[in-house]
Amino acid sequence: MTALRNIRAIGRREVEVRIRTRSFLVGTLLLVLGVIAIAFLPVIIGHFDRTDTTRVAVVADEPAVGAQAKATIEALLNPSAGAGATTPGSQPDVTVTIESDLAAARRQAADGQLAGVLGIARAADGSLAFTYYSNDGAAGRSTAELRLAANSIAMADRLGRLGVSGAQAAALFAPVDLAVAWPDPTRTDPVRNVAASVGQDMLAFGMTILIFMIIIMYGNWVAMSVVEEKASRVMEVILNAATPYQLLAGKVFGVGVVAFVQYAAVIAGGVVSLQLQPAVASQVLGSTGAGDLTQGLTPALLLLFGLYGVLGFLLYAALYAAAGSLVSRQEDVNAAVMPMTLISTAGYMVGVYASTGLLDSRSPAITVLSVVPFLSPFMMLGRAATGVAQPWEVVLSLALLVGSIALAIWVAARIYAAGVLLYGQRPGMRAVWRLLREGM
Amino acid sequence: MALEVDRLRKRFGAVQALDGVSLRVEPGQIFGFLGSNGAGKTTTMRIVLSLMRPDDGTVTWDGRPAHAWPRRIWGYMPEERGLYARMAVIDQLVHFATLYGVTRAAARKAALDWLARFRIAEHAGRRLETLSKGNQQKVQFIATILHEPDVLLMDEPFVGLDPINVKMLRSALLELRDRGRTIVFSTHQLEQAEALCDSVAIIDHGRIVTSGPTREVRRSTGHRVVRVAMESGDAGWLGEMEGVTVTRGGADYTEARVAPGVDPQAVLRAAVRRGPVLRLEVADPSLEEVFVELVGAIEAEEQTLAPGAGA
Structure with missing residues (x-):
């Protein structure tokens, strides 16, 4: 009762004091704007990409080859060009002009009026020889695109010389459909399409970043708040x-509520933006773009995010508070919370490496690590989202997390009880151990 | 029903902070806890309040262990003042009181009453750090008593107060005592203790040197004090008497300490024989004299703005 x-x-004081500050309002606003910006990033990139037209000139010995090259480049490098006329108000990515004066065209490319000039000459053996004159050099973006186009031009030219008609060539290059199925015949859950799994991957990745930020940022708040009370006596x-x-408990609870409020705003901003994204994309780009993120946003993923975020915060916050209670001055906080910072950063890095494919997320080591309480908040979300982790692994990691929170709070309360009245001393490991044993 | 501290011992590393401290504070009294810096006052108070565990010894209030009582019967004003610098005065007063179970409405009303009484009502909505040190200290005092504790422990409550605020605090303490509260405060300003305390204890190096009702403690050395003012203005002859030591010579009067076994009345008779007398007084030694005699010169922990106001 008491x-x-x-x-x-x-907890109430903690919430009131923090939520009233200007820095909290500004910080929340920036975070919400940031998440909205990230959610709309595909649309924004698409928008800028669209207005950025690459102009290329083709100089060919034979007019037919020149016309063929122009058609191939424009068809290949402008995704929407296949629909015939481009949408009003939208510009193609690449425009091609056919020039006859190579020297003049090269001057224009040198001045930057053109991205580059593609010179095409018929060699003695009948094959086409390509030279690309561009300030982009061998590794530039337009060079890479033109290399791709040149391949197609040469291929079409060879097919033409072999007597294959245009229609036959198109049939030759028609894409095939690759069916994907689980190797385990008893597994019945559907294989998600590319958009959904890419979206879920990206979301899990973003959520892991958010969890890491919540733990580091609010964990430090808890520690600072403890030290502030100690320093001010x-x-x-x-x-x-x-x-x-x-x-x-009050401190962890209070800061937790603040964290929840702030992140609820962030997540609401993100979810709403994702829902609006297709509509905005069709308005701005004239096409819906890839709705990857929207498709990946499932209730299960949100629930797991909430669980790992809250439980991870509780586990770390208790220890952050204990660490804060061991020092007397704000300057010493960073040193005291170092162990938590190191462990959480390590978990986060391994989690990120595993989800980006730098580490094999199916390897036994990663599987074991992703169940370990201090690491699971950073590692399990990505594995669960991609379907790598079995349901029992998720359940086990959550159970271990809950158990270790109880233990961490017990340990933290003892350190805290002893630490809060220690002034001027900087206890080392031995002192902390002694405090744990004796309690006071 | 009394606060009883029995043979407390506490060691910090190599330092024996408390070496068998025993005290008895009668309920409804003001009790002065006197000692130099590091004598063990704060440690004793922290143990009484269960903020720290003793290595040995017990503390009881009304026969029950101190830690078994609900927290709301205790009020504590630490020596190092502790308030939230960036919180509004009224908000933190309400916060502290609610921790003892006072409702927010009742806490707010009581806090405003006390702020008005200490003439800082206009600061209620301001952040604490904008107040002067003296006013912050008054806020600290209010934070200590809003939940109407039965036992009030205060560590150096008068340090840093100007004479007017010392007067306000003293009348507040006397009023609380008259309402039946038990008050313990530590101080090294012995004039304050002398003027205010029903009982005192002197602690030195973790041991109680003497304790009891203030009057008995003042008489505990066996010395008496005489103050003499002669019309001639010359009282130098006092120092020539057997067992009499002049402790203060002045234009207005001369003060002398009379050793145990010497009858102060003999000094008075000698004065009358010397000529016309303007003032003759026999008194107990001040606490300061007793302290100096038992412990040695007191180390000032902090110079005060209030040089014994009203003493």
Whole structure:
């Protein structure tokens, strides 16, 4: 009764003091704007890409080859050109002009009026020889695109010389459909399409970043708040009224609520943006673009994000509070929270490497690590989203997380109880161990 | 029903902070806890409040262990003042009181009453850090007593207050005592203790040197004090008497300490024989004199703005 009342009162103060500050408002606003910007990134990139037309000139010995090259380049490098006339108001990515004066065209390319000039000459053996004159050099973007186009031009030219008609050539290059199925014949869940799995991957990746930010940022808040009370000696006044355990729980709870409010705003901004993305894309780009992220946003993924975010925060926040209680000055906080920072960063890095494919997310080591309590909040989400982790792995990691939170709070409360009244000393590992054993 | 501290011992590393401290504070009294810096006052208070565990010894209030009582019977004003610098005065007062179970509405009303009484009502909505040190200290005091604790422990409550605020705090303490509260405060300003305390204890190096009702402690050395003012203005002869030491010579009067076994009345008779007398007084030694005699010169922990106001 008393305990709950005090935990509530301490948590309430934490929330009121933090939410009222200008920095909280500004910070939340920036985070929401940031997440909206990220959600609309595909649309934004598409928008800028669209207005950025690459102009290329073709100089060919034979007019037929020149016309063929122009048609091939424009068809190949402008995705929407296949539909015939381009949408009003939208410009093609690449425009091609046929020139006869190579020297003049090269001057224009040198001045930057053209991205480059593709020179095509018929060699003695009948094959086409291509030279690309461009300031982009051998590795530039237009060079890479033109290399691709040149291949197709040469291929069409060879087919033409072999007597294959245009229609036959088109049939030759028609794409095939590759069916994908699970190797396990008893597995019945459908294989997700490319858009959904790419979207879910990206979302899980973004959520892992958010969880990492929540833990580092709000964990530090908890530690700072503890040290602030210690430095200002409010601690002694409060400890007369409340137990260290209540103080710790209230603080973690209060900062947790603040974190929840801030991230609810961020997530709401993100979800709404993702829902709006296809509509906005069709308005701005004239096409719906890839709705990858929208398709990947499933209730299950959101639930897992919430669970790992909240449980991960509780686990780390308790220890951040304990670390804060060991030092007396704000300057010493960073050193005290170093272990938590190192462990969470390590978990985050491994999680990111695994989800980007730098590490094999199916390897036994990653499988084991992703169940370990301090690491699972950063590692399991990505594995669960891609379907690599079995359901029992997810359940096990959550169970271990809950168990370790209970343990962490017990340990933290003891360190906290002993640490809050230690002034001026900087306890090392041995002192911390002694505090744990003796309690006070 | 009394606060009883029994043979407390506490060691910090190589330092024996408390070496068998025993005290008895009668309920409804103001009790002064006197000692130099590091004598063990703060440690004793923290143990009484269960903020720290003793290595040995017990603390009871009304026969029950101190830690078994609900927290709301205790009020504590630490020596290092502790408030939230960036929180509004009224908000933090309400916060502290709610931790002891006072409702927010009742806490707000009581806090405003006390702020008005200490003449800082206009600061209620301001952030604490904008207040002067003296005013912050008054806020600290209010934070200590809003939940109406039965036992009030205060560590150096008068340090840093100007004479007017010292007067306000003293009248507040006397009022709380008259309402039946038990008050313990530590100080090194012995004039404050002398003027305010029903009982005192002197602690030095973790041991109680003497304790009891203030009057008995003042008499505990066996010395008496005489103050003499002669019309001639010359009282130098006092120092020539057997067992009499002049402790203060002045234009207005001369003060002398009379050793145990010497009758102060003999000094008075000698004065009358010397000529016309303007003032003759026999008194107990001040606490400061007793302290100096028992412990040695007191180390000032902090120079105060209030040089014994009203003493």
